[in-house]
Amino acid sequence: MLFVNCACQNKDKALILALMIRLFWLLPLAGLVSLTSCDRAHERKSTAAGLATNQQTFQVKGVIKDLKPDGKTVEIRHEEVPNYMPAMTMPFEAKEPKELTGLKAGDAVSFRMTVTETEVWIDQIRKLTPPRPNELPSRSTFRFVRDVEPLQIGDPLPEYHFTNELGQAVSTSQFKGQALAITFIFTRCPLPNYCPLMSRNFSMLQKELRQQFPEKVHLLSISFDPAHDTTAVLKEYAENYGANPKDWSFATGTPAQIKSVATLFGLTYEMQGVSIAHNLRTALIDPNGRLVHVWKSNTWQPREVADMIQGIQLVTVGG
Ligand SMILES: [Cu+2]
Secondary structure, X not given: OOOXXXXXXXXXXXXXXXXXXXXXXHOOXXXXXXXXXXXXXXXXXXXXXXXXXXXXXXXXXXXEEEEOOOOOEEEEEEOOEOOOEOOEEEEEEEOOHHHHOOOOOOOEEEEEEEEOOOOEEEEEEEEOOOOOHHHOOOHHHHOOOOOOOOOOOOOEOOOOEEEEOOOOEEXXXXXXXXXXXXXXXXXXXXXXXXXXXXXXXXXXXXXXHHHHOOOXXXXXXXXXXXXXXXXXXXXXXXXXXXXXXXXXXXXXXXXXXXXXXXXXXXXXXXXXXXXXXEOOOEEEEOOOOEEEEEXXXXXXXXHHHHHHHHHHHHHHHHO
């Protein structure tokens, strides 16, 4: 951790200069040698911190759509975040849950969004004066066409045909006899605690399951961005997460197939600019092809899934 003392009195100047020279060697950034004032030192301090943690912050405005029962999650329809993501509706976790006190659906807010390599949170949440109705984003962009009915627990998973990251045909029925964990992702997802977290969790799960239940479980990550996520793109993505094709597949298909299977689990997604607004769904199917459980957020742990698989394995063996 670097601290730049900002007491700009003469007696401290030599100390500051010495520190700057050290910083120069630590951080070979152009312009550092020209630091002369307290303000500049402050600027450099925040840059140094940013480099250390790869943390980005953004000021964002939006309208609250929902406050979740956990007291810390708030769904916000937010405006575009320039150079980061398009306008979309998504849940955020408040760093200080008490900042949500007194807020309700429909409130216009401004907030600071902080993104690290693995997390995103918001703070400095301020209520804005209510926008006039014609300033609210149109509801019509959030239409959701339901062409299949969502699966209930115990329902059989219908057969779907996809193409995996190796260009091979895969069908949901080929995993009968194995437990099947399904999640949905798109490879360009910019939010570290969304699709990248699902893939990190599956990566951990794959390692654990391979030891606990070799060849008894398969993982399936389905892309809801088939136009971009070609088999080649999925292959590279799979490799980045250390996926072994033997027990973890990445699937793409026609937009209609993907929409249909997504709807079974309540996954919604919609292209917005160059990105996709979406929620999260991870599902577990038993070896008989029936739905066991659906996780509806990003808070599930690989351990929970492994425990649940252990349960259904025992039922299968016992019954
Ligand atoms: Cu995502």
